[in-house]
Amino acid sequence: MNNKSILVSGKAKLPQETTAYETMKVLTVIIEVCEVTEEVLDVEFSLVSKKSNDFLKKLLVGHKLDSILGEVKNEIIESFQVFSQGAVIQALESANKRYYANKTRKMIIKNNNNS
Numbered sequence: 001m002n003n004k005s006i007l008v009s010g011k012a013k014l015p016q017e018t019t020a021y022e023t024m025k026v027l028t029v030i031i032e033v034c035e036v037t038e039e040v041l042d043v044e045f046s047l048v049s050k051k052s053n054d055f056l057k058k059l060l061v062g063h064k065l066d067s068i069l070g071e072v073k074n075e076i077i078e079s080f081q082v083f084s085q086g087a088v089i090q091a092l093e094s095a096n097k098r099y100y101a102n103k104t105r106k107m108i109i110k111n112n113n114n115s
Contacts (some may be wrong), residue, residue, distance in 0.1 A: 004035045008102075010095025012087040020048050020084060027084060029091040031065070033099060038065045045088065052082065060092075065099060068092050 011028045014021040024046060032042040043060045045053050059079070063072050073089055080088065 003037075005032050005041055006035050006099070007032055008095050008099040010091040010093065010098060012090030012094060014087045015083055018083045023048070027087040027091050029088070029095050031060075031092075031095050031099075033065050039063070040065060040068070045091070047084065047088075052080075052084075055080065056088065065096060068096055 007030055009028060009030050011026050014025060014027050020027065026046075028046040030044050031040055033039070034041055040060050040063050043057050045056060047053050047056075056076070059072060059075050060068065069092075073092070076085065076089060076092075
């Protein structure tokens with residue numbers, strides 16, 4: 001089986017009262033997803049704190065991308081109590097939306113080529 005991976009990104013505006021806002025203004029997430037299983041293989045946020053990145057990585061890696069908007073989002077809400085929590089969730093939602101929009105586009109193109 002071909003376990004090709006895909007990188008997908010998402011972004012969200014950071015809250016103004018955060019240190020990260022002073023340097024970045026926008027939070028970006030890069031997610032590596034297995035194309036076959038849609039499992040999150042790796043993830044990185046443009047957060048200042050390595051601890052925050054490591055914590056979120058532990059929550060996300062190994063989950064299916066579509067579960068990020070459900071059970072994983074709830075875990076983030078419950079356990080990631082930082083000012084940038086909302087931006088993290090918005091960036092994940094943005095990446096999820098981008099991934100599935102591109103997947104749908106690819107399927108339409110493939111179907112049109114097979115017609």
